[in-house]
Amino acid sequence: MNRFLSIVLHAHVPWVRHPESPRCLEEDWLFEAISESYLPLLDVLHRLRDEEVPYRVTMNFSPVLLEMLQDPMLRDRAQAYLERALALAQRESMRESAPETHRRLAAWYAARFSSLRDMYVDRWQRDLVRAFRELQETRHLEITATAATHAVLPLLLQVPETVRAQISVGAETYEKTFGTPARGFWLPECAYVHALSGLIRETGADWTIVEAHAFGPERSGAEPNAGCGPRGLAFFRRDLASSRQAWDADTGYPSDPRYREFYRDVGLEAPPEALSDYLEGSPVRRFTGLKMYRITGGEGDKEWYDPGAARAAALEHAKDFVDARADQLRTLAAEVEPGEPPPILVCACDVELFGRWWFEGPQFFEEMLRLLSKRDDMILTTPTEYLLRCGGSAALPSVEPMPSSWSEEGYFASWLSDENTWIYPELHRRATQLLRVVQACEEDGDTLEEPLGSHRRRCVSQMIRELQLAQSGDWPMLMRNETSRDYATRRAKEHLSHFDTLWKAYASASEDSQSTLERIEKQNPIFPDLKPSRHHPDRQPSLLD
Known part of the structure; x- marks a missing residue:
């Protein structure tokens, strides 16, 4: 029996375009995502494609993010961000008052930012949307639609027309950007209530993803991971085990002491005179992307970051992740009755986990895809391809997903x-x-x-x-x-x-x-x-x- 694994990545940054401010702190949210997540992942995905390593990954980009990635002013500022970081790293590599290890790591960052700048400006001509679209055209990615501005849709249903507008604008932005209607629709925050099913189907989408407890409070062995819900919409259940391994900052892979410490940044710690050019006279310190320490353990003193040791950890964790998914699917396959759809696991998380929040995430992601390409006990697929193999949503068991979200509380209390x-x-x-x-x-x-x-x-x-x-x-x-x-x-x-x-x-x-x-x-x-x-x-x- 075939067993299927689907990796679904959601990309979003709030609308942070501030023409009135040449160095708006919040615009750095976008530039950090570009430099630490989108560019490294594009590098991984295109390299694997060029090496003919087979893979199929699902992604979605919020329409506000698509608009920002294509905005001329923000493209100029993203390039300036990379060039400032490169110049700072070069200066830090020669700052005599800094420890030798600090200078060596700064030189490593200088090489990294030089590569990122070349990738953004020369290789992609600052058009990251085109770079991702190319991967969809070669069938390595399936890109799906989502709501216009990352609205938590269930909380807007007092005026239903505004929810339809959020969904339709999202679908139309997708079609304008990628040239074809989307087959899947990502619910922001995986926030679902029954009334949304028909609106999603109106866009032509066949499927969406909900949080695990939408199918039931606890997995008893009988609940499916995919089902046919209201209006014939297929629902895929987000797998919690893979999420906890890859996402949990306390117990998951990102907590390994060999990985880079997120909060210890040169921009918060270097002498003011070393940052004057980078900050351009502003007294407000900010993250620079130059982080010299590893997690180490606890909140005490931190040890120097070792890129080689961190990479070794990422490769170890990629193997562990792939092996764990194989074990899960083996267990699920044993529960499948004759005539039932084959088992599938859907691992869904934010794109920004890979790089921005977990610096080594792109290295983990590359090794994971390489390992999956060599496995014969599971098939990496997309939800759309899974439905085609099954004969459509009607072939799935009936489900009535409950109101839910992937927030910490599991419903809507966060908002x-x-x-x-x-x-x-x-x-x-x-x-x-x-x-x-x-x-x-x-x-x-x-x-x-x-x-x-x-x-x-x-x-x-x-x-x-x-x-x-x-x-x-x-x-x-x-x-x-x-x-x-x-x-x-x-x-x-x-x-x-x-x-x-x-x-x-x-x-x-x-x-x-x-x-x-x-x-x-x-x-x-x-x-x-x-x-x-x-x-x-x-x-x-x-x-x-």
């Missing part, structure tokens, strides 16, 4: 706390206002399908953008963190304020309102092909059937 619940009435009120605007336009004979230059059309389109950016699940999550609460609160309130400003500008074609519209459009130029008519309430059947 419903004292720090963040204020946002939902504000979001619902503006979503309702938007429906009224769209309906009023059409009652006036304005279908909102006229040329993009129309003032009213532009106002409504930008209102949708601002509402969807305010709906991002990142803001309520970050509001729970003391260090990021102020930024997240400010961002959410800013998008809500923009919506209100545009609401007023919509009714006026004055010079001031035109100027206001242009300013907000330039600040958040996301989703240029929005279709406002999708928000018309008369076109939305009940989503709660």
